[in-house]
Amino acid sequence: MFQGQRIEVLKSILQEKKSVDISTLTSALSVSDVTVRKYLDILEREGFLKKMHGGAILIEDTDRDDDESIAELNAKENIAELALTMIEDGDSIFLGPGTSCYLLAKKLHLLKNITVVTNNVNVLEIIAPVVRNLYFIGGEIVCRDGLLYSYGQKALTQLEGMFVQKAFITVEGVDLFAGLTINDIGILDIILKVEAISRKLIIMADHNKFNKIGLHHVMPIDKIKIYISNERLDENYKKFFYENDIKILTSYDI
Amino acid sequence: MIEMLNISKQFNGQAVLRNANFSIRSGEVCSLLGENGAGKTTLMKILAGVYSQDSGEILFEGKKVTLGSIPASQKLGIHMIFQESQLINFFSTEKNIFLGKEICFKHTPFINRKYQIEKARNLLEYLQIHINVHTPVKELSFTQKKMVEIAKALLSDVKVLIFDEATAPLSEPEIQKVFEIIEKLKKTGIAIVYISHKLEEVLQISDRIVILRDGETVEDIPKNLGDINKLIEKMAGEDYVNRYPKSRAKKGRKTLELRNVSNKQNTVKNISIYVRSGEIIGIAGLQGAGKSNLAKLIVGMEMVSEGLLLINNKPSVLKNPHQAIKKGIAYFSKYNEFNINMLMNTHYNITLSNLKRVTRFFIISRNLVDHVTNYFIKHLNLRIPDSNLPAKYLSRGTQQKVAISKWLHADASILIMDEPSIHLDINSKVELYNIMNKLSHNGKSILIASSDLRELIGMCDRIYIMFNGKIVAELSAEEANSIRILQFAFGNSPKSIF
Numbered sequence: 127m128f129q130g131q132r133i134e135v136l137k138s139i140l141q142e143k144k145s146v147d148i149s150t151l152t153s154a155l156s157v158s159d160v161t162v163r164k165y166l167d168i169l170e171r172e173g174f175l176k177k178m179h180g181g182a183i184l185i186e187d188t189d190r191d192d193d194e195s196i197a198e199l200n201a202k203e204n205i206a207e208l209a210l211t212m213i214e215d216g217d218s219i220f221l222g223p224g225t226s227c228y229l230l231a232k233k234l235h236l237l238k239n240i241t242v243v244t245n246n247v248n249v250l251e252i253i254a255p256v257v258r259n260l261y262f263i264g265g266e267i268v269c270r271d272g273l274l275y276s277y278g279q280k281a282l283t284q285l286e287g288m289f290v291q292k293a294f295i296t297v298e299g300v301d302l303f304a305g306l307t308i309n310d311i312g313i314l315d316i317i318l319k320v321e322a323i324s325r326k327l328i329i330m331a332d333h334n335k336f337n338k339i340g341l342h343h344v345m346p347i348d349k350i351k352i353y354i355s356n357e358r359l360d361e362n363y364k365k366f367f368y369e370n371d372i373k374i375l376t377s378y379d380i
Numbered sequence: 381m382i383e384m385l386n387i388s389k390q391f392n393g394q395a396v397l398r399n400a401n402f403s404i405r406s407g408e409v410c411s412l413l414g415e416n417g418a419g420k421t422t423l424m425k426i427l428a429g430v431y432s433q434d435s436g437e438i439l440f441e442g443k444k445v446t447l448g449s450i451p452a453s454q455k456l457g458i459h460m461i462f463q464e465s466q467l468i469n470f471f472s473t474e475k476n477i478f479l480g481k482e483i484c485f486k487h488t489p490f491i492n493r494k495y496q497i498e499k500a501r502n503l504l505e506y507l508q509i510h511i512n513v514h515t516p517v518k519e520l521s522f523t524q525k526k527m528v529e530i531a532k533a534l535l536s537d538v539k540v541l542i543f544d545e546a547t548a549p550l551s552e553p554e555i556q557k558v559f560e561i562i563e564k565l566k567k568t569g570i571a572i573v574y575i576s577h578k579l580e581e582v583l584q585i586s587d588r589i590v591i592l593r594d595g596e597t598v599e600d601i602p603k604n605l606g607d608i609n610k611l612i613e614k615m616a617g618e619d620y621v622n623r624y625p626k627s628r629a630k631k632g633r634k635t636l637e638l639r640n641v642s643n644k645q646n647t648v649k650n651i652s653i654y655v656r657s658g659e660i661i662g663i664a665g666l667q668g669a670g671k672s673n674l675a676k677l678i679v680g681m682e683m684v685s686e687g688l689l690l691i692n693n694k695p696s697v698l699k700n701p702h703q704a705i706k707k708g709i710a711y712f713s714k715y716n717e718f719n720i721n722m723l724m725n726t727h728y729n730i731t732l733s734n735l736k737r738v739t740r741f742f743i744i745s746r747n748l749v750d751h752v753t754n755y756f757i758k759h760l761n762l763r764i765p766d767s768n769l770p771a772k773y774l775s776r777g778t779q780q781k782v783a784i785s786k787w788l789h790a791d792a793s794i795l796i797m798d799e800p801s802i803h804l805d806i807n808s809k810v811e812l813y814n815i816m817n818k819l820s821h822n823g824k825s826i827l828i829a830s831s832d833l834r835e836l837i838g839m840c841d842r843i844y845i846m847f848n849g850k851i852v853a854e855l856s857a858e859e860a861n862s863i864r865i866l867q868f869a870f871g872n873s874p875k876s877i878f
Contacts, residue, residue, distance in 0.1 A: 160823070164791070168737070171789070173751040211627035211821060351622060357761040357811070364810040368623050374810060375625040378818045379759045380788065 132157065133165050140175055140184045147181030178203075199225075201332040201356040204377035206230040209294055209330055209354050212375075215239055220320050221246050221253075222295030223275035223313065226330040228252075230294060243290055245281055245316060247274035261288070268312060277312035285319045293324035298340030300331050302366060305347045307340030317344055326352055333358040348372060381406045381571055382427070382458075382540060387436035388595075389422055392805055396422045398595040399436070404540065404571045409562060411574045411582040414592035415615055415866070416667060416831035420575050423592065424542045427573075428460035429453030457539030461529050461546055469518035474500040476517050477532045503531045507561055523554040530561060541565065542573040545667065547581060559585055577666045579608050579870055593617045612870060616833075616862035624838025625813050629820040631841075632657035634693060636678065636709075636794050636825060641687030647673040649849040650687070655794065655825040660816060662836035663829040665846035666869050671829035672714065674846070675798045678827070679711040680704040691794075705733070710792035712783060714799035719783040722772035726764055727753045729771055729782050733790035756785035760815065777808025784815060794825045801835055813839055833862045847871045 132155050139154055140146055151162045166182050169175050175182040178200070206229035213219060213234075218241035221227045231249035234240055235256040242253050245263040254260050265281030267274060295317060299307040306329065308314060321327050329350050336359060347366075352373040355363075359376055367374035382404050389397040397419045404410045412420045426433050432448030439445070440456055447453045467476045477500050482491050500513045509527040517525060526546055533541055547555050562572055562585060576582055582589065589606050591599035591614045599614045637654040647670045655661045663671045676682045678689070680698030688695055691707045698704045701711065712719055720729045727749050731738045738748040757764055760781050764774065771779055780800070787795065800816075801809045816826055816839060830836055836843050837860045845853045845868040853868040867873070 171752050171755045172737075172748060173755070208627070208818075211629065211817075214628070357759075357814070361807040365806045368806050368810050371620045371623045373622055373625055374814075375627065375817070376811070376814045378761070378815050380815075380818060380822070 129165075133168065136162075136165055137169065137174065140182060145178075145181060145183040150181075198332065198334070200379070201358070201377070202226045202330075203229055204356055204379055205330050205332060205354050206233060208375050208377045209328065210234075210236065212326075212328065212352070212354075213237055213240070213292060217241070217292060218243070218290045220244060220290045220293035220295075220324060221249060222293070222317070222320070223248075223273050224296035224330075225273075226296050226332075227294055230330070241290075243285075243288060245276040245313075247276065248272075263316075266312075268310070270310065275313070277310070277316055282315050282319055285316070285323060288323055290320075290324045292326045292328060293320045294328050294330055295320065296330050296335075297344065298335065299338035300329065300336050300347060300353070300363075301339050302337075302347060302362070304339040304343060306344040306350065307338075308342050308344055309340045311342050314342055314344060321345070321349075328352045328354060330354045332356050333360065336360050336363055381441055383437075383439040384423070384427065385437045385439070387423060387426060387433045387438075389419075389426065389431065389434050392803070394805070396595055397426075397433070400592060400595060401597045401600075402427075402590060404573060406539065406569045406571050407566050408587045409566060409572045409574060409585055410588045410590060411576065411586040412590050412592065413576075413579075413582060413611060413615060415617075415833065418592040418615070419595040420592050421544055424460060424544060424573060424575060427453065427540070428458055428542060430460075454536060457537050458542070459533035459536070459538050459540070460542040460544065461526065461533065463545045465525050465529070467517045467525060467528060470516055472514050472516055473504075473511055473520070473528055474513040476528055477503065477513075477535065479532070481535055500531070503534060507531060507534075507564075523550055523557070526550075526558070527561075534565075538565075538570055540571045540573065542575070544575045545577070546574075547576060547578065555581060577668070577870070579611060579872075582606075583608070591615055608870070608872060609867070612866045612872070613863055616866050619837055619862050620834055621838040624835070625810070625817050626660070626839050627817060627821075628841075629658040629817075630823075631659055632823060635691070636827070637688075637690040637693070638678070639688040639690070641677065641684055641689060643673060643677050643682050644685040645673070645682070647849050648677055648682075651851055652687075653844050653851065653854075655827055657793070657823045657825055658820050659841045660820050660826045660828065660839055662840035662843035663827065663846060664831075664833065664836050664843050664865050664869055665829075667831065669846040669869065670849040671831075671846055672798050673849075675711065675796050675827070675829050678704075678796050679709055681711070705790060705792075708791060708793040710787035710790070710795050712780075712787075712795065712797040712800055714802055716776060716779055716803075720771050720779055720786065722779075723770050725770055726757075726762075726767040726774075726782055730756055730785045730789055733786045737789065752789060756781075756788070760785055761811065775805075775808070777804050777811065780804070780808070780812065781815070793823070794827070795819070796827045796829075798829045799831065800828060801830070801832060833865050836865070837861065845869055 148159050148162050152159050166177050170177050175184055202225055205226055209230050210233045215238040221242060221244040223246045227246055228248050231252050234253055240257045241259040242257050243261045263276055263281045263284045265276040266278040267276050297306045298309045327350055333356055348370050354375045356377045364374055384402040386399040387397050388399055400423055414420050425431050429447045429450040429452050437444055474497050478496050483495055484490055485492050497513055504511055511524055547558055583606055586603045588602055593615060634654050635657050639652050641651045642649050665671050680701045680703055730753050731749050738744055753767055762781050763778055801812055820826060841857055843855045843860050844851050845865055
């Protein structure tokens with residue numbers, strides 16, 4: 127079969143199933159996943175489908191307008207994908223609460239021998255089967271907007287004497303003057319402790335979080351050396367980070 | 381005689397000179413050293429009147445002067461011999477020497493040819509250059525052309541002569557010839573500023589050495605205190621590499637390899653390099669080392685005369701860029717105008733590289749063209765006010781992204797980029813580097829030829845350093861730092877391993 131024919135088959139599979147993942151396509155078309163991704167790229171550019179989370183969904187005519195929340199989820203997904211590239215086999219990492227960390231947790235199965243320390247309850251089920259060691263920082267659990275995580279003095283003491291190579295956390299606001307801010311004062315101490323016990327503290331924040339100010343100040347913006355965001359990040363921040371020798375990784379969905 | 385104090389200059393919001401200082405006395409030869417982009421040429425162009433400084437003072441014999449135009453500088457006796465020839469090829473030597481300063485018969489507009497010819501002959505004799513004044517300049521060798529430019533400058537009352545990389549392509553005897561002339565001029569009290577990358581020459585000819593780094597003057601020493609290694613260290617500066625958005629990508633098989641490749645013009649000699657999928661490779665080297673020639677060789681713009689070029693491990697001969705494109709190689713020239721069509725709009729520019737994909741039944745589908753264009757506008761964050769605007773109205777950063785879109789549309793898998801971030805504003809640089817990072821994670825191979833050492837150290841997995849057309853070193857990201865790269869780039873081997 128030629129590429130053209132294979133693409134037609136791919137299109138008909140998608141039209142029938144509405145959404146399909148890459149492994150289904152590789153067996154259906156008898157090609158490698160690299161080739162399938164190439165086809166998906168082509169069809170995405172033509173507006174036929176939308177690549178998502180290891181597969182693709184058919185674009186029905188009514189879907190062509192972008193839904194804000196899908197866009198936001200997509201941005202977080204891209205950020206998580208980029209964050210994954212910062213982790214190497216054998217690393218020990220800390221994961222904070224939040225959706226971006228959850229999406230990152232879902233990808234950890236792609237790495238080997240990872241040790242995870244976390245206070246994020248939502249990720250435990252996903253991470254436990256795929257990592258070498260998992261430490262959950264216990265303590266009082268809070269439930270906010272569907273996010274379950276621990277905080278408080280008891281959680282803090284469990285971090286004592288631990289060390290991780292990389293820590294990934296999210297915040298409510300990143301502002302040039304107000305710095306990093308969060309809304310839940312409970313995890314302020316945990317974030318500060320994590321900063322002290324990690325070699326690299328990485329903030330994941332989509333563009334909407336910038337120029338926003340939450341309730342509680344955590345630390346100045348330039349105390350963090352690595353930020354991960356999406357491509358729509360405000361120019362002024364890109365410029366600020368570059369000029370201050372701070373790594374700013376922005377995802378591109380291509 | 382001349383003092384330049386606290387000179388600052390910005391281009392496009394980027395500071396090229398920051399409170400730089402420079403001075404020169406009559407009868408002195410002062411060399412100006414620094415990496416590419418340190419500000420040497422800009423500083424001298426301010427002195428020569430090509431630009432005017434944003435802030436700072438210039439003193440001539442103790443008195444403050446305002447330059448800002450070439451005639452103003454020339455009036456004070458300041459002349460610059462640029463890298464690019466300022467001569468008119470079809471005119472004779474004599475005509476060129478008197479270009480703009482023609483001598484006419486008194487009170488008439490008629491040029492006194494006889495007088496000019498004699499004067500030109502005398503000048504050339506004084507400089508001991510043996511050229512017939514009637515020879516059209518295009519028949520002269522590079523050295524001879526430079527000599528004519530020197531003669532031209534001597535017509536007026538020269539006090540300061542600035543040489544900008546004048547000896548780059550010269551052979552040893554030719555360089556000595558230039559030095560003899562410089563010695564002669566020195567004795568008559570003319571001050572000479574010498575910008576060059578050739579450290580041995582600099583140490584030979586200078587009385588004083590001034591080093592610029594990132595737009596500032598970091599060293600001003602008499603020649604006898606100059607030691608090549610120390611000079612390089614001073615030029616190198618901080619390695620701000622944290623800011624580069626690079627994360628390690630999975631490396632695959634070799635996509636591009638050169639084995640003992642040379643080109644006809646001998647500007648690329650016996651080069652062996654390779655790139656794998658997922659890798660970003662850097663080509664470092666000073667101006668004239670052959671980086672651009674190597675890039676052009678890979679994309680089929682210059683011919684391989686010896687050696688083997690392998691694409692995906694298969695030997696290939698690229699007779700022209702079209703064949704390179706078919707093999708998935710994309711080229712980004714350092715000159716923006718080469719990369720996209722400035723007169724056509726974004727739709728045209730992006731889809732042109734692969735019309736098959738936007739054609740249905742032999743007709744270009746407007747719908748598909750729009751889809752593809754909108755895809756890239758959205759996914760690469762192109763800031764395009766109106767996609768029907770000709771590309772020349774877009775910002776440089778956006779133009780570059782359009783070029784990237786074009787090649788992604790053509791499914792390029794090997795990107796050869798020559799000075800990709802030159803003239804880009806900071807925001808565009810950050811975006812460019814992030815796009816490169818993502819593309820490497822997508823399995824593309826990227827080769828960057830650049831004179832920005834930090835960019836290379838920050839973004840590349842491996843860096844090859846060129847000197848005089850050859851590869852003199854290969855450094856991994858961990859081994860690379862500015863000093864080591866500069867040492868190799870200047871043709872030295874480092875004394876110690878850092």
